[in-house]
Amino acid sequence: MQFTTITSPHSDRPNSVSRTMLLVILALVPGAIAMTWYFGWGILINMLLASVTAVICEALAMRLRKRPIIPVVGDFSAVLTALLFAVAVPPLLPWWLTVIGIAFAILLVKQIYGGLGYNPFNPAMAAYVLLLVSYPVQMTSWLPPEMLNEHPLTFLQTATVIFTGALPGGLTWDALTMATPLDSMFTQLDQSKMVSEILMSPLWGDFGGRGWEWVGNWYLLGGLFLIYKRIISWHIPVSMLASLLVIAMLFHFLDQEAYPFGMFHVFTGGTILGAFFIATDPVSACTTKKGQLVYGACIGLMVFVIRTWGGYPDAIAFAVLLLNMAAPTIDYYTQPRAFGHQGARRD
Amino acid sequence: MQNLNQTKQKHTLHRFNGGLHLPDNKSQSLTQPLQKAAIPKRLTLPLQQHIGEISEPLVKVGDHVLKGQMLAKPQGYVSAPIHAPTSGTVVAIDVFPIPHPSGLPAPCVVIETDGKDTWGGQLEPMPDYMHVDLSILRERIRNAGIVGLGGAAFPSSVKLTPGLDNPINTLIINGAECEPYITCDDLLMQTQAERILSGITIIRRLVGAEKCLIGIEDNKPKAIRSLRQAVTDHELSWISVITIPTLYPSGGEKQLIKVLTGKEVPSGKIPATIGMICHNVTTAYSVAEAVLEGRPLISRYVTITGKGVAQPKNLEALIGTPVSELIAQAGGYTEQVSKLIMGGPMMGFTLATDEVPITKACNCLLAADKTESPDPQPALACIRCGQCAAACPANLLPQQMYWYARAKDLEKVQEYNLFDCIECGCCSHVCPSHIPLVQYFRFAKTESWAQEKEQRAAEKARQRHEAQLARKERLEAERKAKIRQKKEALSATKAKEASVKTASPDDIGEDPKKAAITAALKRAAEKKAKLAESGIKPKNQDDLTEAQKQAIKKVDARRSSHEEDATTTDEQGG
Numbered sequence: 001m002q003f004t005t006i007t008s009p010h011s012d013r014p015n016s017v018s019r020t021m022l023l024v025i026l027a028l029v030p031g032a033i034a035m036t037w038y039f040g041w042g043i044l045i046n047m048l049l050a051s052v053t054a055v056i057c058e059a060l061a062m063r064l065r066k067r068p069i070i071p072v073v074g075d076f077s078a079v080l081t082a083l084l085f086a087v088a089v090p091p092l093l094p095w096w097l098t099v100i101g102i103a104f105a106i107l108l109v110k111q112i113y114g115g116l117g118y119n120p121f122n123p124a125m126a127a128y129v130l131l132l133v134s135y136p137v138q139m140t141s142w143l144p145p146e147m148l149n150e151h152p153l154t155f156l157q158t159a160t161v162i163f164t165g166a167l168p169g170g171l172t173w174d175a176l177t178m179a180t181p182l183d184s185m186f187t188q189l190d191q192s193k194m195v196s197e198i199l200m201s202p203l204w205g206d207f208g209g210r211g212w213e214w215v216g217n218w219y220l221l222g223g224l225f226l227i228y229k230r231i232i233s234w235h236i237p238v239s240m241l242a243s244l245l246v247i248a249m250l251f252h253f254l255d256q257e258a259y260p261f262g263m264f265h266v267f268t269g270g271t272i273l274g275a276f277f278i279a280t281d282p283v284s285a286c287t288t289k290k291g292q293l294v295y296g297a298c299i300g301l302m303v304f305v306i307r308t309w310g311g312y313p314d315a316i317a318f319a320v321l322l323l324n325m326a327a328p329t330i331d332y333y334t335q336p337r338a339f340g341h342q343g344a345r346r347d
Numbered sequence: 348m349q350n351l352n353q354t355k356q357k358h359t360l361h362r363f364n365g366g367l368h369l370p371d372n373k374s375q376s377l378t379q380p381l382q383k384a385a386i387p388k389r390l391t392l393p394l395q396q397h398i399g400e401i402s403e404p405l406v407k408v409g410d411h412v413l414k415g416q417m418l419a420k421p422q423g424y425v426s427a428p429i430h431a432p433t434s435g436t437v438v439a440i441d442v443f444p445i446p447h448p449s450g451l452p453a454p455c456v457v458i459e460t461d462g463k464d465t466w467g468g469q470l471e472p473m474p475d476y477m478h479v480d481l482s483i484l485r486e487r488i489r490n491a492g493i494v495g496l497g498g499a500a501f502p503s504s505v506k507l508t509p510g511l512d513n514p515i516n517t518l519i520i521n522g523a524e525c526e527p528y529i530t531c532d533d534l535l536m537q538t539q540a541e542r543i544l545s546g547i548t549i550i551r552r553l554v555g556a557e558k559c560l561i562g563i564e565d566n567k568p569k570a571i572r573s574l575r576q577a578v579t580d581h582e583l584s585w586i587s588v589i590t591i592p593t594l595y596p597s598g599g600e601k602q603l604i605k606v607l608t609g610k611e612v613p614s615g616k617i618p619a620t621i622g623m624i625c626h627n628v629t630t631a632y633s634v635a636e637a638v639l640e641g642r643p644l645i646s647r648y649v650t651i652t653g654k655g656v657a658q659p660k661n662l663e664a665l666i667g668t669p670v671s672e673l674i675a676q677a678g679g680y681t682e683q684v685s686k687l688i689m690g691g692p693m694m695g696f697t698l699a700t701d702e703v704p705i706t707k708a709c710n711c712l713l714a715a716d717k718t719e720s721p722d723p724q725p726a727l728a729c730i731r732c733g734q735c736a737a738a739c740p741a742n743l744l745p746q747q748m749y750w751y752a753r754a755k756d757l758e759k760v761q762e763y764n765l766f767d768c769i770e771c772g773c774c775s776h777v778c779p780s781h782i783p784l785v786q787y788f789r790f791a792k793t794e795s796w797a798q799e800k801e802q803r804a805a806e807k808a809r810q811r812h813e814a815q816l817a818r819k820e821r822l823e824a825e826r827k828a829k830i831r832q833k834k835e836a837l838s839a840t841k842a843k844e845a846s847v848k849t850a851s852p853d854d855i856g857e858d859p860k861k862a863a864i865t866a867a868l869k870r871a872a873e874k875k876a877k878l879a880e881s882g883i884k885p886k887n888q889d890d891l892t893e894a895q896k897q898a899i900k901k902v903d904a905r906r907s908s909h910e911e912d913a914t915t916t917d918e919q920g921g
Contacts, residue, residue, distance in 0.1 A: 006697055007448075011692045011693060011776055013724070015778065016779050019779065020779050116728055233733075335763075338742050340614035
């Protein structure tokens with residue numbers, strides 16, 4: 001009897017790229033639902049729009065590169081990029097900005113380098129930064145959370161705002177939107193207000209902005225699920241959060257009125273999302289365990305520095321992109337000691 | 348029972364990086380008791396079933412051979428003999444298909460069995476092995492054709508001759524059997540505990556170890572119990588039977604040593620350098636059989652399992668039995684069989700046909716179906732997830748090695764410790780992109796070996812070329828010296844003659860040739876001096892550029908290698 005021959009191992013492979021991506025998407029679900037709950041239908045519309053755009057761009061790129069389309073679109077990596085982008089941008093972002101952002105992420109940040117696995121930068125964050133730098137007004141006009149929102153929009157109204165820019169009768173952009181808690185904290189600190197003074201506003205909950213802190217909790221749940229499923233390891237999120245917390249607490253200790261407390265940094269802005277879903281993007285992050293600790297800690301540090309002394313409201317995207325650049329070097333200097341060797345390899 | 352508990356003393360275990368918890372799939376083949384496989388009509392015995400030199404046949408076609416008779420003797424130190432597993436007639440000594448990953452046929456002795464199973468040439472049993480001279484024991488193990496039966500098939504007698512500079516203090520016996528599906532070691536430990544312990548005692552004497560650690564994975568409770576019982580019964584307090592967690596590949600030699608002792612065998616070294624030696628349980632058993640019974644290695648336990656066979660079981664089969672016969676005795680193939688693997692699913696290799704014999708190192712035949720061993724999916728791009736590094740028991744960075752292996756940057760991939768890779772398959776198993784990582788590393792290893800060989804050949808050619816140049820130079824110098832001497836002698840005689848009598852034209856006429864040569868030499872010397880004066884150097888290789896010299900050297904090297912090729916071809920042709 002004749003048989004086919006292949007090389008070992010012959011076991012069935014439990015993992016696949018599409019499974020990995022789908023699990024990450026699944027882990028995003030609680031946070032995305034919470035965001036929709038607090039910030040309205042815009043989140044869902046953006047997710048849908050971004051995903052469709054991403055798949056079209058990916059297919060187009062594969063067409064241009066004369067490669068099979070189905071396996072690449074089927075790995076769901078483009079959809080994941082789109083979803084991460086969609087939960088990072090304001091809920092009422094005009095549709096064409098979403099399209100520009102995603103097209104940039106997929107075509108220029110990802111496919112130009114050779115597609116999944118070859119991109120040095122996190123596509124979603126690169127797109128976010130592109131839009132933030134180019135369209136700062138649209139990118140910083142957030143909706144107030146549900147409990148503070150005096151003008152909740154229906155699904156249809158939201159869609160109309162996103163796709164036509166026409167606001168419902170009698171409303172202005174200023175009435176409808178507000179800055180994010182993080183933004184307002186640092187804007188007011190720049191105006192020499194004291195932290196305790198700023199925190200008197202009803203905008204604030206226990207740790208961060210109301211609504212926002214709960215979104216953070218749900219993303220945390222998703223992140224823990226990913227660690228449990230071994231899709232990500234604990235190294236990057238833990239070191240990133242720890243370094244951010246430690247440095248924030250240190251400065252808060254030095255001057256309580258000029259620097260907000262540590263947990264504030266963890267539970268406002270995109271910190272939790274960034275720690276578990278963005279910084280852990282395997283393609284652009286460090287791969288050695290020691291390297292991941294350094295990488296995460298540096299991101300945490302950069303986040304604090306940019307938030308505190310930088311000009312942009314949130315710093316996750318910038319910090320991640322900066323460390324993306326450093327990842328190969330960090331990897332090189334943090335190689336583990338191989339079995340039976342005296343020390344780590346050094347040149 | 349109390350004694351039994353005493354042997355279960357606490358032993359601190361250690362762990363290696365990564366490893367995999369694989370579904371062990373061992374119960375299938377353990378439902379039936381061990382059976383003796385029937386003697387097949389034909390036995391095919393490859394002349395090389397071990398690492399080292401191929402054995403040299405002692406029989407010729409037509410010879411009648413008896414069970415246990417030596418068919419082929421070892422050639423060289425690292426080699427092992429082959430014995431007739433049963434009585435019969437040698438019908439062919441030729442190349443036949445053998446089980447090997449390359450699929451290439453190799454020289455074999457084929458015996459047509461007579462069914463009488465008559466012993467002959469049996470070795471003398473040595474029941475008093477504790478008092479037999481060590482060299483005699485070693486000779487016995489060598490003559491019995493015993494090789495490492497854990498898979499490597501390294502001649503055991505060589506391993507049992509430790510050097511003086513590496514005293515052995517710990518003997519490690521490998522009963523981990525960490526690969527899924529395989530149960531032959533398990534069954535052997537369950538049924539032959541006493542024999543295994545005798546083997547261990549013999550090995551201990553040979554290597555001079557103080558203590559012995561037997562490592563067995565915790566999914567083999569019966570084997571552990573049976574060995575512990577035997578240890579207690581015989582009061583062998585220097586042996587500890589240690590239960591280790593089931594984690595692939597804890598049965599890897601270096602991994603097992605780490606788990607049991609916490610020590611790491613230095614990269615590129617053998618365990619003896621840290622005072623340890625590791626043998627498989629089946630090897631220990633075979634050693635005992637050879638010494639106590641005088642029985643050479645002519646049969647072994649083989650697991651026949653997988654969803655591709657009707658009745659998975661263990662068979663005690665004669666070496667050389669065709670795989671097809673063993674499958675038939677396990678109920679034959681089922682309909683869904685898709686692959687035939689010799690060895691386990693992680694490190695075994697696929698067979699293209701079942702018309703090959705089993706060899707000494709064959710522990711398992713896995714007839715797998717599509718669910719057990721799916722066809723490989725197309726490989727996607729690496730997403731740098733690092734799962735491979737997390738799973739690697741050698742703590743390597745497979746993902747980085749993969750980039751360099753793919754780019755054929757052999758130097759770089761070796762810098763990333765390519766040669767510490769044990770090819771266990773953990774990285775390939777966990778890779779979400781289904782990249783055949785191990786395959787890349789095998790490729791890089793073979794390429795590196797080939798390159799090294801090439802470099803060695805080039806180096807040899809260079810040396811030969813330099814030697815040739817030196818020889819030419821030397822000959823030239825000798826020739827010149829001779830001429831000079833002659834010239835000097837000549838002028839001396841001339842001067843003498845001149846001083847004795849006035850020169851006569853007849854003298855010159857006596858040897859006009861010599862005179863002509865002298866004149867020519869004089870002219871040449873004058874010309875050379877003139878040229879040197881005017882700054883023109885004679886055309887030679889002195890003032891060539893470095894690049895030109897290199898080019899000349901290369902051409903010379905190529906020429907000499909061509910010559911070498913030509914000679915080797917001739918030799919082969921002859």
